[in-house]
Amino acid sequence: MKNKTLSLPTIKEILLTAGALVSTTFLCSFLRRMTIGETTYVPLLFVLCVLLVSRFTEGYICGIAAAIIAVLGVNYVFTYPYMAFNFTLAGYPITFVVMLAVAFTTSTLTSHIKQQEIIKLENEREKMRSNLLRAISHDLRTPLTSIIGSVEAVIERDELNKEKQKELLVDVKNDAEWLIRMVENLLSVTRIENGPAKIKKTPEVVEEIVSESVVKFKKRFPQIRINVSVPETALFVPMDAVLIEQVIFNLLENAVIHGKATKTLELLVKRYNEKAVFSVIDDGEGISQEAYPHLFTDYFDSNRRSYSHEKRNMGIGLSVCQTIIKAHGGIIYAQNREPHGAEFTFTLPL
Secondary structure, eight states: OOOOTTSOOOHHHHHHHHHHHHHHHHHHHHHHHHTTTOOTTHHHHHHHHHHHHHHTSSSSHHHHHHHHHHHHHHHHHSSSSTTSOOTTOTTHHHHHHHHHHHHHHHHHHHHHHHHHHHHHHHHHHHHHHHHHHHHHHHHHHHHHHHHHHHHHHHHHOTTOOHHHHHHHHHHHHHHHHHHHHHHHHHHHHHHHTTOGGGOOOEEEEHHHHHHHHHHHHHHHOTTSEEEEEOOSSOOEEEEOHHHHHHHHHHHHHHHHHHHSSOOEEEEEEEEETTEEEEEEEEOSSOOOTTTGGGTTTGGGOSSOOGGGGOTTOOHHHHHHHHHHHHHTTOOEEEEEOSSSOEEEEEEEEO
C-alpha cells in the first residue's frame, strides 16, 4: 500500500491548519483579557489545536508545522516579553518536544487508522465480489440450461405442434430477457464498485426519469396497470440517470414477480424537506416475514436462505438498488401495507 505520510498537504489541509491556529490564537487572546493576563491555559489550548490538526489532515507535515508554529506563537505572543521571542524560558524545550510528540503520535495513529479502513473496505469489496459470483452462478446456469433444452426440443422433435413450439419459444424469450436484466444489474454494480466518488451526478428532471422507467416496464409487463404521480412543478434531482432508472425498474419488476397477485402499481414521487422521495406500491401478497431481513442483502450473503434460489429471484435486483441508492447518499427501505401489498421507498438528496 502506498505510504501517504510524507505526501504534500492539499490546499484544504493548509487552510484548515491556518484556520485552527488563527482561531486558537484569537480564543487565547480573548480568554487572556477575560482572566486579566492569566495564560497558564494557553499551551494546553495549542496542544489541543495541534492534536486536531494532526487528526484531520493526512501525513505528518501539517501536524508538525502546526506544532512548530504553536510553540513559536506561544513564545512570541503569550509569554513575557510580549511580541518578542524569549528562548530562555523555563520548560520551553519540554513544551516544544511535547507538542512535536503530540503531532507525530496523532498523525501516526490517524494514518494507521485510515490505512486499516482502506484495507477493511478492500476486503469487504473482495468478499462482495466473491459472494456475488457464487450467488449468481446457479441463477445464470438455470435459464441457460432451460434455453438450450427448449431450443433442442424445437429443433429435434418434428412432432411438436405449433402451440407447443410457441410455448417453448416464449420460455426462451422470457429466460433471455431475464439474463439481459441480470447483466444490466451486474453492470450497474461494476459502475459503482469504486465508491460514491465515481458516481457522476447531474441534475435530472424526475418526471423524465420516471417516464423512461415506466415505458421500459410496460414493454415487459403490458398487462399491469401503473398509476404515476409526480410533483406539478419540475423537480430536479442530482443523480446518475441510468442507475436511478435501473432502480425504479427493478422495484417495479420486483413488485410484480414477488407480489404474485399484483395487478396494479403506484409510482409516487414527492419532495420532503431536502429530499426527493420515490415510492413503489403494489396490491400483491406483501413481504413474508422470512424474506424481510434479507431483502436488500441476500444476494451478497454467502449464507443465502432457501427461498432465494427461485429461478427468477430478484435478490440481486434489490441488492443493486440498495448499492445504487447508498452511492447517491440516499436510503431505501420496505414495508407491508394494510390490508395487503408492499411499499418500497427510496430517497435522494436534493
